[in-house]
Amino acid sequence: MAQMNLLHAINNALDIAMTDNERTVCFGEDVGHFGGVFRATSGLQEKFGKARCFNTPLVEQGIIGFANGLAAQGSVAVAEIQFADYIFPAFDQIVNEAAKFRYRSGNEFDVGKLTIRSPYGGGIAGGLYHSQSPEAYFAHTPGLKVVIPRNPYQAKGLLLASIRDDNPVIFFEPKRLYRASVGEVPAEDYQLPLGKAEVVQTGNDITLLAWGAQMEIIEKAAEKATGDGISCEIIDLRTILPWDIETVVNSVMKTGRLIVSQEAPLTAGFASEIAATIQQECFLHLESPIARVCGMDTPYPLALEKEYVSDHLKVYEAIKHSVNY
Amino acid sequence: MNTDSYNEGAVVHTPVFIDGHSVEIPILKILQQDGTLYECAELPDIDQELATKVYKTLAFHRVLDERMVASQRQGRLSFYIAALGEEAASVGGAAGLKDQDMIMTQYREQGALMFRGFSLEDFMNQMFSNAKDLGKGRQMPIHYGSKELNYMTISSPLGTQIPQATGYAYGQKLQGLDAVTICYFGEGAASEGDFHAGLNMAAVQEAPVIFFCRNNGYAISTPSDEQFKGNGIASRGVGYGIKTIRIDGNDILAVMKATQTARAYALKENAPVLIEAMSYRLGAHSTSDDPSGYRTREEEEQWQANDPILRMKNWMLAQNWWDETQDAEIYERYRKEVLAAVKVSEKIDKPHLDTLITDVYDVPPVLLQKQLEELKEHINKYPDAYPFTAGKF
Numbered sequence: 001m002a003q004m005n006l007l008h009a010i011n012n013a014l015d016i017a018m019t020d021n022e023r024t025v026c027f028g029e030d031v032g033h034f035g036g037v038f039r040a041t042s043g044l045q046e047k048f049g050k051a052r053c054f055n056t057p058l059v060e061q062g063i064i065g066f067a068n069g070l071a072a073q074g075s076v077a078v079a080e081i082q083f084a085d086y087i088f089p090a091f092d093q094i095v096n097e098a099a100k101f102r103y104r105s106g107n108e109f110d111v112g113k114l115t116i117r118s119p120y121g122g123g124i125a126g127g128l129y130h131s132q133s134p135e136a137y138f139a140h141t142p143g144l145k146v147v148i149p150r151n152p153y154q155a156k157g158l159l160l161a162s163i164r165d166d167n168p169v170i171f172f173e174p175k176r177l178y179r180a181s182v183g184e185v186p187a188e189d190y191q192l193p194l195g196k197a198e199v200v201q202t203g204n205d206i207t208l209l210a211w212g213a214q215m216e217i218i219e220k221a222a223e224k225a226t227g228d229g230i231s232c233e234i235i236d237l238r239t240i241l242p243w244d245i246e247t248v249v250n251s252v253m254k255t256g257r258l259i260v261s262q263e264a265p266l267t268a269g270f271a272s273e274i275a276a277t278i279q280q281e282c283f284l285h286l287e288s289p290i291a292r293v294c295g296m297d298t299p300y301p302l303a304l305e306k307e308y309v310s311d312h313l314k315v316y317e318a319i320k321h322s323v324n325y
Numbered sequence: 326m327n328t329d330s331y332n333e334g335a336v337v338h339t340p341v342f343i344d345g346h347s348v349e350i351p352i353l354k355i356l357q358q359d360g361t362l363y364e365c366a367e368l369p370d371i372d373q374e375l376a377t378k379v380y381k382t383l384a385f386h387r388v389l390d391e392r393m394v395a396s397q398r399q400g401r402l403s404f405y406i407a408a409l410g411e412e413a414a415s416v417g418g419a420a421g422l423k424d425q426d427m428i429m430t431q432y433r434e435q436g437a438l439m440f441r442g443f444s445l446e447d448f449m450n451q452m453f454s455n456a457k458d459l460g461k462g463r464q465m466p467i468h469y470g471s472k473e474l475n476y477m478t479i480s481s482p483l484g485t486q487i488p489q490a491t492g493y494a495y496g497q498k499l500q501g502l503d504a505v506t507i508c509y510f511g512e513g514a515a516s517e518g519d520f521h522a523g524l525n526m527a528a529v530q531e532a533p534v535i536f537f538c539r540n541n542g543y544a545i546s547t548p549s550d551e552q553f554k555g556n557g558i559a560s561r562g563v564g565y566g567i568k569t570i571r572i573d574g575n576d577i578l579a580v581m582k583a584t585q586t587a588r589a590y591a592l593k594e595n596a597p598v599l600i601e602a603m604s605y606r607l608g609a610h611s612t613s614d615d616p617s618g619y620r621t622r623e624e625e626e627q628w629q630a631n632d633p634i635l636r637m638k639n640w641m642l643a644q645n646w647w648d649e650t651q652d653a654e655i656y657e658r659y660r661k662e663v664l665a666a667v668k669v670s671e672k673i674d675k676p677h678l679d680t681l682i683t684d685v686y687d688v689p690p691v692l693l694q695k696q697l698e699e700l701k702e703h704i705n706k707y708p709d710a711y712p713f714t715a716g717k718f
Contacts, residue, residue, distance in 0.1 A: 068488075108478055
C-alpha cells in the first residue's frame with residue numbers, strides 16, 4: 001500500500017473514476033491544466049483531455065447549473081467549487097434544482113450523477129472567506145447527500161462512492177488535512193459506504209462524535225481523557241445527510257453520554273440536530289446533558305482563530321464536565 | 326492568452342463611448358399578417374403535412390388555454406398560465422427541431438410539448454395533480470415534463486434552466502449525438518444571474534445550445550423598459566460572442582426558419598445561438614393577476630391585430646392547404662375533447678401516500694421511512710381530517 005496525503009487520495013480517486021467511466025467529467029475554476037488551486041485535479045487534463053477536465057469561467061452558479069444539466073443528460077459530473085465559502089452563488093442551483101430534480105419530475109429526470117467537491121473548514125489562517133464549514137445549510141435540504149472524509153483512506157473510498165452514488169452528493173474536503181494528513185491508501189479501486197458512521201475507537205464512559213478534520217481534535221481530547229481514566233468511544237459520522245442515527249444511538253445507549261464537536265458555529269449547526277435526535281432516542285439512558293463543542297457564533301476570525309476554534313482542550317473540558325455531571 | 330476575439334476598432338485620441346445601439350440588429354420577418362410572404366422571403370423547410378401539424382397544434386393550444394383559464398375561474402383548477410398571442414414561439418421552435426433535441430422551458434411553452442405529442446390526458450393529469458400525473462402530483466399546474474418526449478420537467482425558479490441547458494448540450498456534444506438543446510426563457514428571466522452564467526459558459530465551453538428568448542414585453546406587471554436599458558436581449562448575445570438573431574415572434578415561419586438555421590449551425594460549429602423573438606403577452610401573466618392594472622386596452626388591441634395563429638391560418642388558406650370548414654371543425658372538436666378530459670381527470674384519485682417520500686433519493690432513507698410510518702399512524706387516528714388518503718394505504 002502506498003502512503004498518500006489527502007490530496008493525492010482525492011486525485012487518485014478522480015483518476016480512477018475517469019478511467020473507469022469515460023463519461024466522467026471534472027471541471028471548475030482553474031481545474032484544467034493548472035490542476036486546481038490545491039492541485040486536486042493535477043494531471044487529469046493531460047491524461048483525459050480538455051473535453052473531460054477543464055476550466056470554467058468564474059461563476060459558481062454557472063458551474064453547478066452546468067453540472068446539473070450535464071448530469072441530467074447522463075454524464076457523470078464532478079464539479080469543483082474552489083472554496084466552500086464561495087458555494088453560495090450556487091445555492092439556488094443546489095437547493096432548488098439538484099436536490100429537487102428527481103422529486104419534482106416524478107423520477108422522469110434526475111441528477112444522481114452529480115458530485116460537488118469543495119475544500120472546506122478552517123485552520124489555514126484563511127479568515128472569514130477561506131475557512132467556513134457550511135454543511136448545516138445543505139443538511140437542511142432533502143435530496144442531497146453530504147459527505148466529509150477524515151483522512152486519505154476515507155477520502156478515496158468515500159469520493160469514489162459519492163461519484164457513483166445515484167444521488168447528488170456534496171463532498172467537503174477538509175483542506176487543513178490536504179497535505180497534513182498522510183496514511184496508507186490502497187492503489188486499487190474501492191468504495192466506503194455512504195450514510196454509515198464508523199466507530200473508530202470503542203469505549204465505555206462517553207461517546208465523542210465528529211466529522212472531517214474535527215476527528216483529529218476529538219481523538220486528541222480522548223487521549224488526554226484516557227490519562228484521567230475516562231474511556232471514550234469515538235465515532236466519525238462521515239455522512240452528514242442522511243446520517244447514521246443507529247450507530248450513534250447504539251453507542252450512547254452504552255455510554256450514556258455524548259459530545260458532538262464541529263468546526264462550524266454552534267447555533268443551528270448539525271451538532272444541534274444530532275443532540276435533538278439523540279435526546280429523543282436515548283432520553284432514559286442519558287447520564288448527563290448532550291454537549292456541543294463548536295465554533296463560536298461569529299464569522300470565522302483571523303488573528304483570534306486559535307481562541308475561536310473548538311480545540312482539543314475545549315473538548316477535553318466538556319468530557320470532564322459530562323463525566324462529573 | 327488569445328486575443329483573436331477582440332475586434333479592435335479605430336484608434337481615437339479623444340474619448341469615444343459606444344453603447345448597445347451602436348450595433349444595428351436586423352429583425353427576421355417572413356410572413357405578413359394577411360398571409361402573404363414578404364418579398365424575397367426565404368421559407369423554412371415546410372410542407373403541407375408539417376404545416377398542418379403546426380397549425381393544428383396552434384389551434385389546440387389556443388383552445389386548451391381558453392378552457393383551462395375558464396376552469397380556473399370556475400374553481401376546478403388551482404392555477405393556470407396561458408400563452409395567448411405567443412403560441413408561435415414555442416410551437417414553431419419545436420417544429421424547427423428534431424425529436425431527439427432536448428427542450429428546456431420556462432413555463433409558457435406548453436406549445437412545444439403539444440407539438441412533441443404530449444397527450445391531452447397527460448396535460449390534464451398534471452394540472453389536476455392526480456395519481457396518473459407523470460410528476461406524481463408534486464408540482465403546481467403547468468409544470469410538465471416528459472423524458473420520453475425530451476422535454477425537461479419545468480421548475481418554478483426563473484432562469485435556472487439556462488446554465489443547465491448549456492451543461493445538457495455539452496453532454497450531447499461529448500457523446501457525439503445528432504442532438505442539440507433548446508432553452509426557452511422570457512426577457513424578464515434574462516435579468517437573473519443564471520442567464521449570464523449559462524450564456525457565457527455556452528460560448529466558452531462551446532455547447533450546441535439554442536437560447537430562445539421570448540420577449541413578450543412584460544414580466545408579470547413589469548414592462549421591459551423597467552427590466553433593462555440595453556437594445557433588447559439580442560444585444561447581449563453579441564457581448565458573449567454568441568451568434569444572435571432577432572425575429573418576429575408572431576411569425577411562425579420566421580420562428581421555424583431561425584430555429585432550423587440555428588440548429589444546423591449549433592451542431593456543425595459546436596456553438597450556441599441566441600434567438601430573440603419579439604412578441605406580446607396578450608393575456609395575464611397567470612390566472613393570479615389582472616393586466617388591466619398595469620397596461621392599457623389600446624396597447625393590447627394593437628397586438629391583437631398581430632395574432633400569430635390567424636396569421637398562419639391566412640397563409641394556410643392562401644396555400645389551399647386548409648379551409649374554413651376544417652378550421653371550424655377542429656376548434657369545435659378540441660373544445661369538446663378538452664371539456665371531456667377535464668371531467669375525467671378531475672375525478673382521478675390523488676397519488677398514493679407512499680409517493681410522499683419516493684424520489685427524494687433513489688431509495689428512501691431510514692429516517693424518512695420512519696416519518697412515513699408515523700404519518701400513517703397519525704392518519705389512522707384522525708381519518709376524517711385526511712379524507713384523500715385515509716383508508717387508502
